[in-house]
Amino acid sequence: MYTQLFGHYLLNNGIIDADELHAALTALTRIKVKLGSAAIDAGYMSAEQVEEIHELQHTMDKRFGELAIEQGYLTDEQARSLLSKQKNSNLLLGQALIDFGFITNKQFEDALNDYKRKASLINGDSEEERMENEMIDVLGISDMPDKEFYSEYILLFIRNLIRFLGDDFSLSGVSRNVTVSMNYACTQEITGPISATVAIGGTEHGFIGIGARYSGEELHETDGYTKACVGELLNLQNGLFAVNASNSRNIELDLKPQESFEKYMLNVPENGICVGLSFSFGDIKIAVIKHGERTAANDRNTEIQ
Amino acid sequence: MKISDITVMICDDSPLVIKKTGDILRKIGVAKTIHASDGEEAVEQYKASKPNLVFMDIVMPKKTGLEALREIRSFDPNARVVMASTIGTQSNLISAIKEGAFEFLQKPIKEDDILKVVNRMLKE
Numbered sequence: 001m002y003t004q005l006f007g008h009y010l011l012n013n014g015i016i017d018a019d020e021l022h023a024a025l026t027a028l029t030r031i032k033v034k035l036g037s038a039a040i041d042a043g044y045m046s047a048e049q050v051e052e053i054h055e056l057q058h059t060m061d062k063r064f065g066e067l068a069i070e071q072g073y074l075t076d077e078q079a080r081s082l083l084s085k086q087k088n089s090n091l092l093l094g095q096a097l098i099d100f101g102f103i104t105n106k107q108f109e110d111a112l113n114d115y116k117r118k119a120s121l122i123n124g125d126s127e128e129e130r131m132e133n134e135m136i137d138v139l140g141i142s143d144m145p146d147k148e149f150y151s152e153y154i155l156l157f158i159r160n161l162i163r164f165l166g167d168d169f170s171l172s173g174v175s176r177n178v179t180v181s182m183n184y185a186c187t188q189e190i191t192g193p194i195s196a197t198v199a200i201g202g203t204e205h206g207f208i209g210i211g212a213r214y215s216g217e218e219l220h221e222t223d224g225y226t227k228a229c230v231g232e233l234l235n236l237q238n239g240l241f242a243v244n245a246s247n248s249r250n251i252e253l254d255l256k257p258q259e260s261f262e263k264y265m266l267n268v269p270e271n272g273i274c275v276g277l278s279f280s281f282g283d284i285k286i287a288v289i290k291h292g293e294r295t296a297a298n299d300r301n302t303e304i305q
Numbered sequence: 306m307k308i309s310d311i312t313v314m315i316c317d318d319s320p321l322v323i324k325k326t327g328d329i330l331r332k333i334g335v336a337k338t339i340h341a342s343d344g345e346e347a348v349e350q351y352k353a354s355k356p357n358l359v360f361m362d363i364v365m366p367k368k369t370g371l372e373a374l375r376e377i378r379s380f381d382p383n384a385r386v387v388m389a390s391t392i393g394t395q396s397n398l399i400s401a402i403k404e405g406a407f408e409f410l411q412k413p414i415k416e417d418d419i420l421k422v423v424n425r426m427l428k429e
Contacts, residue, residue: 059393059411059412225321232319232322232413236412236413239390240391242391243393243394252394254364257365
């Protein structure tokens with residue numbers, strides 16, 4: 001997660017360009033050890049236990065370490081030790097960029113110090129809240145009335161992309177008040193107290209890449225099966241968002257069936273967002289438009305009228 | 306009844322889910338699977354084939370899984386229909402059980418869940 005944000009910071013500040021970030025992130029996936037593999041390597045967990053935790057992550061928006069502790073496979077101390085080994089991913093990204101000759105050691109040191117300084121200014125009562133606030137900053141949406149919704153939704157999507165597609169991507173752009181076009185897209189409506197339209201799609205390579213990674217199969221065409229695979233990822237994201245809303249805010253959301261489109265256009269208003277992501281297999285976009293939120297106070301006003 | 310004797314129907318608008326669930330069912334020994342891709346087709350297929358067990362998605366076009374469950378149960382009160390949804394919340398579980406679902410599972414459905422449901426059905 002932090003690697004993507006730090007990468008976006010480097011890109012946004014003109015320290016590196018998109019191709020350089022892409023090359024470094026691709027190299028990084030080859031050397032970065034996932035927490036599950038590190039747990040096996042340390043002898044803390046068996047391969048079956050790691051697989052079980054990965055399965056559980058399909059139905060619960062929880063981190064690997066958190067679930068492994070809940071299941072009794074890791075102690076708090078073991079999880080902390082594994083996480084501390086992972087936390088140097090910004091250093092690994094920096095090392096890859098230096099090795100490629102894209103930046104100097106001095107540029108990296110200055111950038112990392114500036115990034116850390118800015119990140120330390122972001123507050124939050126919990127780690128989750130701090131990350132959502134960091135996301136508001138990265139997306140540049142602090143002026144939006146629904147910034148909390150967008151931050152929570154996009155943060156969950158990024159976590160799911162990392163879990164189910166891999167972390168070899170960077171944020172390539174954030175846009176609002178724009179007509180978004182995607183060669184291939186899947187959409188889904190969230191209904192209930194919060195209503196929203198969500199679309200995921202992109203170029204042909206991007207779209208096929210999403211489907212192939214999510215299904216774990218080799219896909220080569222944008223046929224009905226590939227569309228179904230992309231649609232299921234979107235359904236999973238929205239399902240987990242609805243579960244979180246039910247657990248944390250007692251809000252019950254529903255979903256409409258996913259739809260798929262070719263040459264898809266969507267008008268994203270000022271109070272909407274489109275996030276561009278560049279994966280090693282292609283470019284993708286996620287567009288989210290919140291239509292409204294029904295609160296108890298709103299309902300009372302409607303009744304009075 | 307043996308596991309190889311039963312017919313299982315998978316109702317989902319996603320070919321990915323139909324394929325993955327079908328693969329698991331065949332792996333655990335179910336010989337015959339049929340499928341439907343929307344709620345309306347699910348009701349028609351059930352009436353035509355009377356499968357022993359049904360896995361039904363809740364969010365589907367034409368008719369939702371809960372509407373299809375209601376119609377199937379009114380046609381056959383003994384129908385064993387397992388409802389599945391990515392929204393694994395208490396309220397969805399309660400709605401499914403109220404409508405007479407045999408079980409409620411959060412998607413994506415895992416092999417262990419399918420095995421447990423099939424074994425429970427065979428014991429009953």
